[in-house]
Amino acid sequence: MSFSISATGKAVPGRLVSDYSEVQGxxxxxxxPLPSVLKNSFELVDGPPSSAVGNLEEIAEFFPKLFGQPSVTLKAVGASGEAAxxxxxxxxxxxxxxxxxxGHNVISGLFDYLQARTRGSRLYGFRGGPAGILKCNYVGGFDMIRSGRDKIETPEQLKQAEETVTKLDLDGLVIIGGDDSNTNACLLAENFRAKNMKTKVIGCPKTIDGDLKCKEVPTTFGFDxxxxxxxxxxxxxxxxxxxxxxxxxxxxxMGRAASHITMECALQTHPNLAIIGEEAQQLIAELNEILLHEVIDASGVWKKKLQSHSREVFDLLPYAIRKQLLLERDPHGNVQLAKIETEKMLIEMVGTELEKRKQEGLFNGQFTGxxxxxxxxxxxxxxxxFDANYCYALGHAAGVLLHYGKTGLISSVGNLGAPAEEWTVGGTPLTSLMVVERRHGKFKPVIKKAMVELDGALFNKFVSLRDDWxxxxxxxxxxxxxFSGPTAEALTHTLQMELGIDA
Amino acid sequence: MSFSISATGKAVPGRLVSDYSEVQGxxxxxxxPLPSVLKNSFELVDGPPSSAVGNLEEIAEFFPKLFGQPSVTLKAVGASGEAAxxxxxxxxxxxxxxxxxxGHNVISGLFDYLQARTRGSRLYGFRGGPAGILKCNYVGGFDMIRSGRDKIETPEQLKQAEETVTKLDLDGLVIIGGDDSNTNACLLAENFRAKNMKTKVIGCPKTIDGDLKCKEVPTTFGFDxxxxxxxxxxxxxxxxxxxxxxxxxxxxxMGRAASHITMECALQTHPNLAIIGEEAQQLIAELNEILLHEVIDASGVWKKKLQSHSREVFDLLPYAIRKQLLLERDPHGNVQLAKIETEKMLIEMVGTELEKRKQEGLFNGQFTGxxxxxxxxxxxxxxxxFDANYCYALGHAAGVLLHYGKTGLISSVGNLGAPAEEWTVGGTPLTSLMVVERRHGKFKPVIKKAMVELDGALFNKFVSLRDDWxxxxxxxxxxxxxFSGPTAEALTHTLQMELGIDA
Structure with missing residues (x-):
């Protein structure tokens, strides 16, 4: 591969230099910056055997070849130490x-590691996500490879993947993705090992949702x-x-079940009201339970059965929505969640309610949403x-782990509160992030989604501030x-909390 | 006024310091930076008598007290020169x-000028736009005064404004606004002068639309x-x-009739297709004319009657829209513009068309808008x-013009391609920007909106690039x-073109 690489990315073949904006350029x-440990000789040090988040026995059964393997951490060795x-x-x-x-920087990091430490290596970019593996659709070297949402799960898909990695004689495969994609990476790793194939699989934590994290992987890239x-x-x-x-x-x-983005943005901007899905979910679960046994009347007895968080959420909600939560249920008696999820629905409901109050003489303002x-x-x-540096280090970590023959691990870069030079580098067993959940009627091993913790420090901070907002x-x-100046390297509130350095 | 001012803004009373973000802080x-001419002694130099964009006689009749007054420019005088x-x-x-x-910086600039050169002055901020003048609703000193869209036109409104400026004993009034607001400023200036009132009125060029400009006022603030x-x-x-x-x-x-924003963003980002309203308007005007006389058939004779620009626009448009332009007319025979103006409408039309082609076997892709x-x-x-510096200079200019007893001028800051220290400072007669237009059935003097010029250098550049896009x-x-680094002070393509420095 002849083109020169810069650390934050590179000129993609076929893209004109004039297509880069000034800031991009x-x-x-x-x-x-690169973690110091990557700059010199290092060795990989094993941690203790790993476990899983829950359902230990089942996870061990799903991953007989991988379950229990230790985390690894890079440790500097003296000049006398043995290089890989x-x-x-x-x-x-x-x-x-x-x-x-x-994502580009993860690939740059991986590429640069391979260039520096494993001369003569080849890096293939599969196009359009996992479908690129299934169809053996790749670009040699380095290009804009796009992403895709296919899975590699069924026996037929696994077979296609085996054919591709065999055809390309792959020593390793790096899957950059969120919780589902990394679950998939683990299944692939298990499958390849079970079949005594040489291809190792390493995951990288990517998702703006921020819902894939653990002690060793304190955040996903893109969230910042x-x-x-x-x-x-x-x-x-x-x-x-x-x-x-x-x-x-x-x-x-944007986002799915977890509300880390909303929580982070609320702490950065202080809106009058921020709806944290996890609160609403807890409230709704409690309401569903209460409504089975209690009568909703002016006495308010029912309301005292709500936990304090849920009661607060309930009181923060617009009247029209409170009413809907109490009165409008689906045929199974459940709150009709889909109806209250959009910003436009909220505008309409608030508008309707205020119009009603106007006619009752209780409101004389204007409301335009x-x-x-x-x-x-x-x-x-x-x-x-942060994301540029973090990704570059994650890419290096993936390179190291494959270089050392590891599989079924997710790149982990830690000590993120310190300057990048002091970051730690290693890999964490994907099985250690797992539980078993029922999906489409079947019990499956999945990486447990990290939700906003309603008893966590960050949520408590939010609660302590929001009344004033x-x-x-x-x-x-x-x-x-x-990209420069005093504010350029600020960490998110969320990450600071994860690292225990939130002010 | 006791609080200290910083140049980019200031801590607003009642706002917690913690409410400022790090970047904002x-x-x-x-x-x-301040234009050098403002830092030392200067004098105001008159230009030649001014005219108007069109309808000279009518404008002169509308503004008997103001029409024809010269532009003014600040010129440095030696230490021996007479200070104001x-x-x-x-x-x-x-x-x-x-x-x-x-907008905040305009007020900061005005405030700092008054502090530095007219000790003991008072600055009133009218709240909520011109309605604040009508209702004499103001804050002494400096606060978040908000904006509003009221006009001061009717005899009753003029009387209210007179009462307010008399009550507050105002020497001057600075109206920060777009074309309509500055037209209004000129009417107020004329009215005050006609009644021998001491209050002078100065305008400032504000609008993200960028449609208020002339040689002496090369751009409005907020556009950048x-x-x-x-x-x-x-x-x-x-x-x-x-x-x-x-x-x-x-x-x-966002924007109204003029497409400067779309044009600028297109040149900054290179979309596959950018719809410039002025082109569509010309095309539609031509189509309306052609359709009166020609038959739309496969011969294409009708199409040759379109000017080359219009023909190009027509060919760039999706088929569904071309068809609508030719076939669907309102009862007066005009193209139904409102129907093709929104992004959602375009998605729907393109989707419908592609679905049709799919059924005809002409398209086998996916389309999701x-x-x-x-x-x-x-x-x-x-x-x-740019906007921060430009606004600060505009605010100073307003202060200078009022200090020297000028009225009916708009703050003008020029030589914007040079460092801020070399910018020129002065005022331009509002009447010189005017024409007479029919509004709501009446002929009224208005500041002529600057539209995208279809024979201008910028549009030609766009045309030369867009086929490739x-x-x-x-x-x-x-x-x-x-806010720092090599890209921080880049000028827009639009302004570079106005200044004759577009690469």
Whole structure:
């Protein structure tokens, strides 16, 4: 491979240099810091045998070849230490699932590691996600490989994957993805090992949702960039609010079950109201239970059965939604969640309620809602300095783990509160992140989604602040992501909390 | 007024310091450059008598007291030169019309000028736009005064304004707004002068639309920031496109008749297709004319009657829209413009057309559209370095013009291609920007809106590039606005063209 690599990315063949913006160009020319341990001789040190998040026995049965293997950590060895065997490797890399800023840097990191430590290696980029593995659709070297959402699960798909990795004589496969993609990586690793194939599989933690994390993998890449972009936009809308004074803005953020993005953006911007899905879910579960036994009346007896968090959430909700939660149920008696999930629905409901109050003489203001959905514009921003550095290190970690013949691990980069030079590098067994869940009627091993913890430090901080936000307009405008200056390397509130350094 | 001022803004009373984000805080602490001419002794030099854009006689009749007054420019005088008389002034300031980044800095500039050169002055901020003048609703000193869209036109409104400026003993009033607001400023100036009142009126050019400009006022503030925010978001969506490969994104940008924002964002990001309203308008005007006389048939005779620009636009449009332009007319025979203006409508039409082709066996791909509207999130971003500096200078200019007793002028800051220290400062007669137009059945003097010029250099550049963009995906991701580093002070393509320095 002849083209030169820069640390934050590189000129993709077929892309004109003039297609890079000035900011992008300036980012391309800045070398990225690398954890010191990667700069010199190191060895891999095993931790104790690993376990799983839950359902230990079942996970062990699902992964007989992988279960229990230890985490590994890179440790510097003196100049006298033994360097890893220099050998050439064939490695495939694939992006799986939703977009997230920094994926390019993972590949750059992997590439640079292979260049530096395993001369003569080949790196294949599978195009369009896992489907690229199934169809053996790849680019030699390095290109924009795109992502895709296919899975490699069925016996037929596994066979296709085996054919591809055999055809390309792959020593390793790096799967860059979220919880489902990494579960998939683990299944592949188990399958390859069970069949005595040489191909090892390493995962990398990617998702803007931030719902794949554990002690050794404190965050996923893309979360930092996405939250900062959404917070910039929310902050701008807030400043507009202050000046215009005639609209109520309802903003929905991209994401699935976990509300880490909403929580982070709320802490960055201080909206009047932030709806944390996990709270609503708990509230709804409690309401479903209470409504089986209690009568909803003015006495409020039923309400005292709610836990304090849930009672607070309930009281924060607009009247129209509270009413719907209590009165409108589906045929099974459950709250009709889908009906209250969108920003436009909320605007309509609030508007209806205020119109009613107006006619009753209880409200004489104006209500005009503006709806926003911030999604695609936050998944593929230029990565923040944190995401750029983190991804580059993750890519190196994947290279190291494959170089040392590891499989079924996820790249883990730690000590993230320190400068990048002091970050730790290693791998964590994917099985250690797993539990068994029922999916489509079958029990399956899955990486347990990290949800917002309603008894966690971050949520408590949010709770301690939000009452003041409701009426006081404590809006904060975080401004655009900066690549230099004092604010360029700020960590998210979420990551600071994970690292135990939240102020 | 006891609180200290920083150049990019200041801590607003009642707002907690903790409500400022880190980026905002760092911007608050950076002193802004000031045109050198403002730093020392200067005098005001008159230009030749001014005219109007059109309808000279009518404009002269509408503004008997103001028409023809010269532009003024500040010119440095030696240490021996006579400094302007030091006197205290009562000045009101109002934000009128849509939001735009940097308004705060205009007020800071005005405030700092008054502090430095007219000791003992008072600055009143009228709340909620021109309605604040009508209702004498103001804050002494300096606060978040909000904007509003009321006009001051009717005899009763003029009387209310007279009462307010008399009550507050105002020497001057600064109206920060777009074309309509500045037209209004001129009417007020004329009215005050006609009644021998002492209150002078100065306008400031604010609008993200960029449609208020002339040789002496090469741009409005807020345009730079808005275009850069929208371009960041468009660029991110483009990167997402490259990686996801499954959506077609349709983006609508905020704005009214003029398409400067769309043109600028197109040049910054290179979308596959950019619809410039002015082209469509010309095309539609031509089509309306042609359809009166020609038969639309396969011979294409009718098409040859289109001018070359219009023919190109027509060919660029999706088939479904071309068909609608030719076939679906309102009862007066005109194209039904409202039907083709929204991003969602385009998605629906393209989807319908492709479904039809699919059934005819002419198309076997997938089409899923995603719609976006980028609007409110671009009007109130932290101002770019350009907007911050430009606004600060505009505010100073307003202070100078009022200090020297000028009225009916708009702050003009020129030589914008040079460093801020070399910018020129002065005022331009509002009447010189005017024509007479029919509005609501009456002939009225208005500031002529600057539209995208279809024979201008910028449009020609766009035309020379866009064919390549259609199929080649020459996407550019400009990245977030930077406040330091090599890209922080880049001018828009639009302004570079106005200044004759476009590469």
């Amino acid at each position: 300036s980012r391309l020319n800045i070398p990225l 065997e220099e050998r050439s490797l064939n490695i495939g890399v694939v992006l799986s699932g939703g977009q997230a800023a920094g 960039t996405a939250c900062k972009i959404y917070s910039e936009l929310i902050g701008n809308v807030m400043t507009d609010c202050r000046s215009t004074g005639k609209y109520y803005h309802f903003i929905r953020l 503006q709806s926003h959905f911030f999604g695609y514009e936050g998944r593929c921003g230029l990565p923040t300095i 409701v009426l006081s307009n404590r809006y904060v405008n975080p401004g655009p992501i900066q | 760092s911007r608050l602490n950076i002193p802004l 008389e030091e006197r205290s002034l009562n000045i009101g300031v109002v934000l009128s019309g849509g939001q735009a980044a940097g 920031t808005a275009c850069k925010i929208y371009s960041e978001l468009i660029g991110n969506v483009m990167t997402d496109c490259r990686s996801t490969g499954k959506y077609y994104h349709f983006i609508r940008l 995603q719609s976006h509207f980028f609007g409110y999130e671009g009007r109130c971003g932290l101002p770019t370095i 259609v199929l080649s995906n020459r996407y550019v991701n400009p990245g977030p606005i930077q």
